Amino acid sequence: MARIGVQAMMLKNSVAEIGAFKTFSLAADLGYRVTELSQIPLTTETVTELRRAKDELGTEYCSLSAALTAGGINDSLEDEFDKIVQDCRALDADLVRIGMLPISALRSHEAVLDFCARADAAAVRLADEGIALYYHNHHVEFAKVDGRYLLDIIAETSRHVGIELDAHWIARGGLDPVRVIDQYAGRVRMVHLKDYRIALPDAAALDAHDRGDHAAWAAAWNGLVQFAEVGEGNLDWANIVEHSIAAGADYLLVEQDELYGRTVWEALEISRRHLVSLGYADLF
Numbered sequence: 001m002a003r004i005g006v007q008a009m010m011l012k013n014s015v016a017e018i019g020a021f022k023t024f025s026l027a028a029d030l031g032y033r034v035t036e037l038s039q040i041p042l043t044t045e046t047v048t049e050l051r052r053a054k055d056e057l058g059t060e061y062c063s064l065s066a067a068l069t070a071g072g073i074n075d076s077l078e079d080e081f082d083k084i085v086q087d088c089r090a091l092d093a094d095l096v097r098i099g100m101l102p103i104s105a106l107r108s109h110e111a112v113l114d115f116c117a118r119a120d121a122a123a124v125r126l127a128d129e130g131i132a133l134y135y136h137n138h139h140v141e142f143a144k145v146d147g148r149y150l151l152d153i154i155a156e157t158s159r160h161v162g163i164e165l166d167a168h169w170i171a172r173g174g175l176d177p178v179r180v181i182d183q184y185a186g187r188v189r190m191v192h193l194k195d196y197r198i199a200l201p202d203a204a205a206l207d208a209h210d211r212g213d214h215a216a217w218a219a220a221w222n223g224l225v226q227f228a229e230v231g232e233g234n235l236d237w238a239n240i241v242e243h244s245i246a247a248g249a250d251y252l253l254v255e256q257d258e259l260y261g262r263t264v265w266e267a268l269e270i271s272r273r274h275l276v277s278l279g280y281a282d283l284f
Contacts, residue, residue, distance in 0.1 A: 005034025007255035020049035116157035142173030168194035195233030231274025
């Protein structure tokens, strides 16, 4: 049965402030006992606390996050492979996901193909350890290269890499999340539940427009596309969840990149409440 959890990039500030165990205890109190780890440095101390949360709270770590190359918050598959495997073993995770291709890979089609080949090699290497590698989309993967979506090129070239789909970024890329989820059925074990909201301009933006501050108005206008709690935006969540499950997703992960004044706990509760209202209480 599929499980609903939280993408832990939402919890990174809490982990930095009060530690991993207390943070995941608060998440468990809200009903979130499954998580995908991301943007939380997996130090020895943090892994120990995460393991304690697993043992004492029943927290499940469905996936760890990694970069292909060094330089970011997440560990590098090419430089820290053994540590990634060790952390997966410690936390009983059998999935690793790459959150995005390196920005340098966007310079050319050849650079994309190089990333794909290296990611595929990492996937084969992880598979020997019993761990599957997945790739997470943003909107840029729906740019067209020679008439084809970048995501389709990545999926075709990195055949050993699964696809982790994000409903918000699919919509921001101009496509229907349900159609893309259906397209990758059988290759999707994780889907991000993140809503897509169109906001109205606030008073400060309207005042900027009235006084002729075109730069401030343009920034506000471009910011009307927002991330949102599940159910607070425009996406069809009943269909997205049902099609995700039908496509083979094991984990449906609530995520919200910006909170617009709400606390992370308020946002997670709003998302949980909506998913429960749709009949998915048993997935938490």
